[in-house]
Amino acid sequence: MKARRSAGFSLVELMVSVVIGLLAVLFATRLMTDAERNKAAALGGSDSMQNGMLAMFSISGDAEQAGFGLNDPLIVGCDTVMADSEGFQMAPAARGTAVVRPLAAAVIASGGEGPDRITLYSGSSFSGTGTLRVTSDYIGGNRLDVDRVPYGFARGDVILVAPEKAGERCSLAQISSNPAALAPPPSQQFIAFGGSGFRFNSGALGAQYTGGAARVFNLGPAGSLGFRTWSVEGGFLRLRATDLGGAGAASQAVADNIVSLKAQYGFDTRAGELFQPEDGLRLGAWSNTMIDADGDGVAGNAGDYQRVVALRIAVVARAKNPERADPASGQCxxxxxxxxxFATQDAEFTEAEAVQVDVEVEGDPVDWRCYRYRVFETIVPLRNAGWRPTA
Known part of the structure; x- marks a missing residue:
């Protein structure tokens, strides 16, 4: 008995101990792996939440201000000539078979299943829609004769010259003279614009205007002119803007891991005399692209932009780090x-126009299925669309 007990463990006992130890290691490894996977998923969800909220907050803030100072019917939708020494360009859009650069609260360049590009315009003049009338024909040069003392206009302000017919060609420039230094009437009142050191249309206006049939609108100081274009490129939300240094020609990154930006116009589609914006607006249809909202047979004219009363915006954000592929299948x-x-329907006369978004980032070596995504949506009423003078 003593000899057997001093011989140590038997082979069977050793094998049982090894098996138990291996099971313990396997269990601990599985526990740690699951914990890391859950941690990565939680952190990824937090990353996408923060990035998506930042992106949506930034864009929706611009959308709420869109159209301020630009809501006169003579301005909305006019094809605008603008030359910016810092490189910002207005968004092109289709008008029938032509391509124009309309000035409106919002211009959406649809990307189909890919990201859209959203351009939002706003002025900053506290004079609202106060105007001057052009009294002499303009065929070139750097001066406009006007009908009254240019009260509220100052050197460096951005002005918009528009014919007294909606949808015609407008021109944007920057005041170079000091209107306050003009001799009072009966001396001729005028505005000089452009020249060295001024950013917008430093030369001529690029269009001609008839005396007595054109007006001058003040959009406010050049430094606060809110012309902004939002886009998604390479997994970044990017911004080009007139009021952001260095972002006129080249877009600047605002938030990372944003893989898509989508937008829809919300139209008031009431026909004829039923459309009375001064008495209130009504959302009748959503569309990913510009439509013939006023029923005149041409999609994208000034009347259609005047019927845009809301924007529907969606941002898709992804987790910062991809998850591992399944060991068995090799697939994420x-x-x-x-x-x-945009899967829900909340307009009066139209079905929802849902869009399945392509979230694959060009050049990313990781399969898009390895990431987790969050979708952020909001509807922004264009309040400035209803605050307009009677046409």
């Missing part, structure tokens, strides 16, 4: 289907 299972936006 973090996301199986592309996100869908």
């Amino acid at each position: 299972k973090a996301t199986s289907t592309r996100p869908t936006v």
Whole structure:
């Protein structure tokens, strides 16, 4: 008995101990792996939440201000000539078979399943829609004769010259003279614009205007002119803007891991005399692209832009780090289907126009299915669309 007990463990006992130890290691490894996976998913969700909220907050803030000082019917939708020494360009858009650069609260360049590009315009003049009338024909040069003392206009302000017919060609320039130094009437009142050191249309206006049939609108100081274009490129939300240094020609990154930006116009589609914006606006239809909202047979004219009363905006953000592929199949299972936006119907006379978003980032070596995504949506009423003078 003593000899057997001093011999140590038997082979069977050793094998049982090894098996128990291996099971313990396997259990601990699985526990740690699951914990890391859950941690990565939680952190990824937090990243996408923060980035998406930042992106949506930034864009919706611009959308709420869009159209301020630009809501006169003579301005909305006019094809605008603008030359910026810092490189900002107005968004092109289709008008029938032509391409124009309309000045409106919002211009959406649809990207189909890919990201859209949203351009939002606003002025900053506290004089609202106060105007001057051009009294002499303008065929070139750097001076406009006007009908009264240019009260509220100052050197460096941005002005817009528009014919007294909606939808015609407008021109944007910057005041170079000091209106306050003009001799009082009966001396001729005028505004000089452009020249060295002034950013917008430093030369001529680029269009001609008839005396007595054109007006001059003050959009406010050049430094606070809110012309902004939002886009998504390479997984970044980017911004080009007239009021952001260095962002006129080249866009600047605002938030990372943003893979898509989508937008829809909300139209008031009431026909004929039923459309009375001064008495209140009504949302009748959503559309990913510009439509013939006023029923005149041409999509994208001034009347259609005047009927844009709201914007529907969606931002798709992804987690910062991809998840690992499934060891058995080699495929990622973090996301199986592309996100869908605008799936709900909340306009009076139209069905929802849902869009399945392409979230693949060009040049990313990781499969898009390895990331987790969050969708952020909001509806922004264009309050300035209803605050307009009677046409």
